[in-house]
Amino acid sequence: GAGVSQSPSNKVTEKGKDVELRCDPISGHTALYWYRQSLGQGLEFLIYFQGNSAPDKSGLPSDRFSAERTGGSVSTLTIQRTQQEDSAVYLCASSSTSSKAKNIQYFGAGTRLSVL
């Protein structure tokens, strides 16, 4: 079956512009996660969805960052008024909440964002 799909794979934008990143999770996975990996840095958690609600938004770096999920499936991460420090790879993951799966998260290939 299909894995986690993210689009676009690469995005180059100018400072101050808004960008939208999309994530399509594995079919049937109820939980969806956004992470960010900056150059030379580890992966950092941004936000987590269970269904359409976000119980944990603690990792969003500022109010320029927001995310939503509709229909319990596709999610979009929006960054407003982008800054150069937003340049990173944005990774989406999804997981099944069945006990057998033990909350294992599967990652998409990511969106590489470059803010000029």
Place this chain on the structure above:
Amino acid sequence: RKEVEQDPGPFNVPEGATVAFNCTYSNSASQSFFWYRQDCRKEPKLLMSVYSSGNEDGRFTAQLNRASQYISLLIRDSKLSDSATYLCVVNQGGKLIFGQGTELSVKP
């Protein structure tokens, strides 16, 4: 102090060597534990879950010591294809907390 700390690396080893990675975590409420592998410019992929009883998958053995909050990964008979960054990962309330990763380079 980072929530998940790993050996800084990089590790450069010959083919056939045995390699050990170590990791400690700070939050005793952490619920589940994993090793992920990340190839250059690719997404992380699950290598194996880690259990208190220890678990083995072919050449790979993982151990968890909850009392000392320590996780390990052992790779035996390393192959060129094992070259990658190995990430120690802890699940806290659903979100994954990643170590900085240890780069492994296996040479012929």
